[in-house]
Amino acid sequence: MPHIRHVVHTDTDALAAAAARTVAECLTERIDAAGQATLALTGGSVGIKTAAALAGSPVDWERVTIFFGDERFVPAGHPERNDGQLDEALLDSLGDRPTVHRWPARTAEDSDVDSAAARFLESLDIPGGDDPIFDVTILGMGPEGHIDSIFPHTPAVAETERMVVGVRECPKPPAERMTFTLPAVRRSRHVLVVAAGEGKAEAVARGLGGADPTEWPVAGAVGSESTTYHLDEGAASALN
Numbered sequence: 116m117p118h119i120r121h122v123v124h125t126d127t128d129a130l131a132a133a134a135a136r137t138v139a140e141c142l143t144e145r146i147d148a149a150g151q152a153t154l155a156l157t158g159g160s161v162g163i164k165t166a167a168a169l170a171g172s173p174v175d176w177e178r179v180t181i182f183f184g185d186e187r188f189v190p191a192g193h194p195e196r197n198d199g200q201l202d203e204a205l206l207d208s209l210g211d212r213p214t215v216h217r218w219p220a221r222t223a224e225d226s227d228v229d230s231a232a233a234r235f236l237e238s239l240d241i242p243g244g245d246d247p248i249f250d251v252t253i254l255g256m257g258p259e260g261h262i263d264s265i266f267p268h269t270p271a272v273a274e275t276e277r278m279v280v281g282v283r284e285c286p287k288p289p290a291e292r293m294t295f296t297l298p299a300v301r302r303s304r305h306v307l308v309v310a311a312g313e314g315k316a317e318a319v320a321r322g323l324g325g326a327d328p329t330e331w332p333v334a335g336a337v338g339s340e341s342t343t344y345h346l347d348e349g350a351a352s353a354l355n
């Protein structure tokens with residue numbers, strides 16, 4: 116298994132700045148090598164802060180395709196959607212330079228989360244096999260180790276085939292969401308987990324310790340080239 120490392124920062128601003136620096140470097144390296152790069156963003160306070168820190172980074176955004184790791188299945192413009200917060204933090208400032216793949220919104224005609232997720236997956240036209248989908252994936256993490264909308268002991272964490280699934284009865288509201296799955300996250304070259312606060316300490320220790328992803332989903336989020344947890348002192352407090 117590729118080496119998983121962690122870096123402890125003095126506070127969340129330093130954490131977000133360092134994570135954003137790494138993201139920008141990885142994207143630029145990939146653009147230099149392949150002419151384009153793909154990035155998956157995440158919601159949550161630390162993920163949004165990291166996205167905001169990316170706003171001033173020297174990245175050739177015209178060559179970047181952006182995804183969101185998950186989305187709440189609510190109407191467009193709803194304050195609970197991740198993409199609105201990420202627009203404000205980063206995407207508004209980038210204009211139409213990157214290509215952005217937004218998750219479908221719930222509408223009166225389109226209110227079935229599973230079929231919306233299936234249609235979204237189809238629209239992405241992801242090739243089969245193990246080749247990377249994402250050059251860089253940023254992941255926030257919940258205290259029970261959830262990443263994207265992949266929560267412990269749920270059908271989403273058990274998914275082994277599909278790259279995208281609809282989520283019902285999500286343990287954290289809103290109940291209906293859409294998410295990339297662990298098999299999709301593992302098709303990332305570089306995974307950055309960003310987590311702050313003592314409430315995340317056990318999940319961090321479990322993730323770095325290689326726990327069963329069914330119990331601690333973050334443990335299943337491993338990149339093919341690197342996996343780095345960017346932490347503050349609280350989130351690192353259960354590590355030796």
Ligand SMILES: O=C(O)[C@H](O)[C@@H](O)[C@H](O)[C@H](O)COP(=O)(O)O
Pocket residue numbers: 157158159160161162255256257258261262263264287288310311
């Ligand atoms: O979908 C959600 O309910 C949240 O967005 C969640 O997934 C969040 O990203 C993590 O809980 C980390 O959040 P913090 O960085 O704010 O701790």
